[in-house]
Amino acid sequence: MFARLLFESFRRQRRRKLFALVAIALGMSLSTAMISVATDIGDKINRELRSLSTNLVLTPAEAGLDVTIGSNTFKPEGQDKAFIPESDLAKLKGIFWGHNIVGFAPFLSDTKKFTGPGGDFTARLTGTYFDQPLQYGNEKFSTGVKSVNKSWKVEGEWPSDGGDDALAGASLAQKDNLHPGDTLQLADRRLRIAGILTTGGAEDDSIVAPLHFVQAAMAIPGAVQRVAVSALTKPEDAFARRDPAGMSPEMRDRWYCSPYANSIAFQIHEALPNVQVDQVRQVEQNQGKVLSRISGLMLLLTVAALIATALAVSAVMAGTVIERRQEVGLMKSLGAGNALVASLFLAEAALLAIAGGLTGFAGGVFLARYIGQSVFGSAIVVAPVVLAIVVIAALLVAAAGSATAILKAMRFDPALVLRGDA
C-alpha cells in the first residue's frame, strides 16, 4: 500500500517531482565541483610551481666553492676535479619517491674562446640535456631543461641532444651579434646556433649546447658538475623539520614515506652517495605557504557554497511540500496518522535525493573537469568518496527541508486546508 502510494505520487505529479529533482541535482553538482576543486587545487598549483623551477640541486660532495658573481664565473687555477658520473643520473628514478621526480637537468660548464661571424669572443659554454631519452630498468623516460625549466624561452629551434646545435644566450647574442644559423668555431669543433635563449639568469650570457658535446670539448666524458632536480614535494611542516636520526623506527618510516623535500634529498643521497643534495630553499620554503593560502581560500569558499546550497535545496523541498498541504489534509481526514503521512513524504524526499545526488555528481564531475581543463590544462580529479558524501548530503538536506515543511503542514486543520483557506 505504502509502495503504491509512493509510486502513484511519482507518476501523477511528474512535473513537480522533476522540478525538485533538478533543484537537488543542481545543488549537488555544485557541491561536487566545489569539493573537488578545493581538494585538488593544492596539487595543481604544486605542479604549476614545479614546472617553472627546480627545487633540489645535486653537486659532487668534494666540489669546491662556487666562485660566481652574477653571470661571471671565476675558475681557479687547476680545474675542479670533482664530478658526478652521468651514468648515475638515471638512478634518480629508482628511489622510493622516484615517481615524484618530475625530471632533472645536468649541467657542465667552462669558459671557452669562440670564433664567431663577428670575431673572437670569450663566453661560458654550458652543456645540458634538452630532452634526453633515458632508461632506468624497464622504465623509459626523457628529461631535460625543456621539461624542468619551462621559464626558458627559445626564439628559433631547440637543439637536439645528440648533435652540435646550440643555443646562444640573448645578452651574449646581442653583444657579439649572433643569430640563428651562425656557426661558431671552438678549437677544432663547430657549433651551429639553432636559437636564441632568454632565461633572465646566467644562461643569457652563455652558449648552451648538448651535454655530450661539452663533455667532448672538455675531454671529460661522462662528467657532470651539477644536477637541477624537479621533485613533487609535500610542503615542510613541523614533523618534517625534525632530525630523522633522533626518530623512533615508526616515526622514521613515516618520515621516509612522506615526500618531504628533505626525505627525498635523503633518498637521493642513499642512491648516489658521493653527491651533496641541497634544497633550493627559496622555492621550497615559500611554496608551502603559498599553497596553504590557496587551499585554505578554496576550502572556505567551498564551505560557504555548501551552506548556501543546503539552504537553497531545503527551501525548494520545503516549497514543494507546502504546495501539497491539501494532500496532507486529505490523507489526515481519511484517517492517516501523522507518522504515515510524514514517512510518505520523507520517502519521496529520499528517492529524489538519491536520484538528484547521482545526477548532480555526474554534472559536478563535468564541471570540475571543465574548470581544470580551462585553467590548468589538466582535468581535476574527483575522488569517488565525494559521490558518497554528496548523496548523503542530499539525503540530509532534502530530509531537513521536507521535515520542517511537513511538521508545519500537519499542524493545519484538515478541514481548513481542504476548504482552501489555509
Place this chain on the structure above:
Amino acid sequence: MSQSMLRTSLLLRLLVKATWVRRDRALTGLLSIVVVATMATVGLTVYADLNAKMNREFRGFGANVMVAARNEGAPGAFTDADAAKILNSLNGKGSGAVVHYAIARGASGVPVVVGGADLKALLQLNSWWSLTRADADILVGARAARILSPNGAPFQIAYNGRTLDIKPDAIFRSGSEDDSRIYINAGAFAQFVGSPSPSPMVQVRLEGTSQQTAELIARLSSEFPEASVKPIRAVTETQASVLDKTRAVVLAASSIVVVLIVLCMVATLTGSVLERRKDFAVMKALGASDGTVSLMFAGEASMVAGVGGIVGFMLGSAIAWWIGQANFGSAITPHPALLAPVVLGSVVLALVASSAPLRLLRRIQPAVILRGE
C-alpha cells in the same frame, strides 16, 4: 494632497501591508534573495582583493628585480650614490639591499666570494636562508664553512694584502650559490676591500602586479641609464602564473555557485508567486487591470529583493572580511562599489522570477482560481 501622491502612498501602504500580513511566506522569498546576494558578494569581494592578498604571500620569494652596473669598470659607471638613490625612490612600493662583491683568498689560495651589505636588509629580503645564529656580523655560507673551516675553527681570508679573521658561528643554508659566499657588514667590507670599491648590485623586491613591476622597471631603467635593471624571471613568472590561475579558479567557482543557486532560487520565488494566486484572483475580480496587479506583485518582489540585496551585501562583506582574516591574516575590506550591482541583480532576479508565473496566472480566469482549482 494631489491625486498621484495619494495613489502612490496607497500603493506603498498596500505593498508593505501585503508583505507584512504574509510575513513568513515573504521571509522565505527574502531568505532566497539573501542567500544569492550573499554568495555573489562573497565571490566578487574575494576576487577583487585576491591580487593584493596573494602578492603579499609572494613576498617571501625575495628579490624580483636585480640592478647592476651595465658596464663593469667603465667610466660613469653605476655608483653607490646611484644605488642609494634607487632604494630611496622605492618609498613603500618595495624593499631592497645593496651588495658589493669581491673575490678574496682563503687558506692555500682558495678563491671565495665575499659580499658586503646591510645584513639586516639582506636577511629580510632572503628570508628563506636558514641561519644557525641570528644577529651576527659575519654570515658564512654552508659550503664555504665546509671547505674553509671543516672543523669549525676560525680562519682567515685575504684581499690585496689585508686580512680578515672569520669565526664561523653564524652559518646559513640557502640551496643557491650564496652557500659558497661569506657576507659581512658593509662597513667591515669597505675597510677590508679598500678602494676602489667594487660596483654595487641592488637586489630589489617590487610589490604589486606584474604590470606595475614592469612599469617601475622601465622607469628605473630610464632614470639610471648606466644601470641594467632586469626582472628575475624565475620569481616574476612564478608569481604571475600562480596568481592568474588562482584568480581564474576563484572566478570560475564563484560564477558557478551564483548561477546554480540563482536557478534554485528562481524556482522558490516562482513557487511563492503561484502560492498567491488567490490574492491575484481577488484583485482581478475587484476590477484591477492586469497591469495594476502585475505592478503590485512586481513592486512587492522588488521591495523584498531590494532589502534582501542590501542584507545579502552586508552579510557577504562580513563573510569575505572573515575569510580574509582567517586565511590571509588580513581582513578583506568591503567594496561599496559592489552594493549597487548586487542590489540591482537581486531586483532583476526577483522580477524575472515573478514574470513567468504572472504570465501564467493572467491566462486563467479569476473565478477558476477562487473556486480552488
